[in-house]
Amino acid sequence: MRFIIEGTGGFTAVHGRRINMTRGDVILTPTWNWHDHGKDGSGPMIWLDGLDLPSFVHFPVHFVEHYKESRYPAENVDTSSSPIVFPWSRMKAALDSVQEDYVVKRYLRGDGSEVSKSLGGCAERLNAGKKSPMVQETASSVYHIIEGSGYSLVNGEKITWKKSDTFCIPAWYTYEHFADEKENVYLYRFDDKPLLNALGFYRTKDTSSECLATAHV
Structure with missing residues (x-):
């Protein structure tokens, strides 16, 4: 769970869907989806990530795969109807x-x-x-x-x-x-x-x- 604290011009891309970050929004990054982050313009973009990583100390099922290019291809989407944006x-x-x-x-x-x-x-x-x-x-x-x-x-x-x-x-x-x-x-x-x-x-x-x-x- 990603809570956006401050900044403008930032985005989270989830499996081909580029989501603009707005202060106060919550964005999900589901498992088994390619995702990355970026920033257009100047100034910082700050968010708070809620992660379940401590669970994997007991369940050794956590791993990561990097995409072959620097970014997975993504397009802007209408976040008002996205099921992973609140x-x-x-x-x-x-x-x-x-x-x-x-x-x-x-x-x-x-x-x-x-x-x-x-x-x-x-x-x-x-x-x-x-x-x-x-x-x-x-x-x-x-x-x-x-x-x-x-x-x-x-x-x-x-x-x-x-x-x-x-x-x-x-x-x-x-x-x-x-x-x-x-x-x-x-x-x-x-x-x-x-x-x-x-x-x-x-x-x-x-x-x-x-x-x-x-x-x-």
Whole structure:
């Protein structure tokens, strides 16, 4: 999962489809697809990649093949209809359509499934001066601040953040977010929740032990 932090003129090419990078967009680079990156014009292009590489320490199935030329042939595509592009304009509109102080929207495919079997992500809106519920879960996550400022309490430790900051939350650490009074906060997150769900390892502090127990009848 590739989250675009800043810059203009950059692109990700995925198996012949050249996708322009726009701040706040999320772009997928599926396995078994040729892909590369490029930049037209001057100035830096910065993005945050969410990768499942740590999993391959335990599953030795990761390898790479380089294309015979410097770039795989690619053409520009209409990203508004691409299944591997999640425009920030669309996600922000979805968040703002909900009249609550704290809103979470997962990035999902057209059929409602997670974008990957190993990684997932979401965007969150926290209204100015408000806080999110406390969470404790087996998933680990990385947060990036799209807009706004505030702080998070992570296992009792205060982490102060502002626009463009990034921080992580290890598995089973308690956490909650607090927005400053002056403006709403928008956050991006990626996590390993889909992998843990598939393995039967995902749970929260509120998960009932009864739903985890195996019936012996």
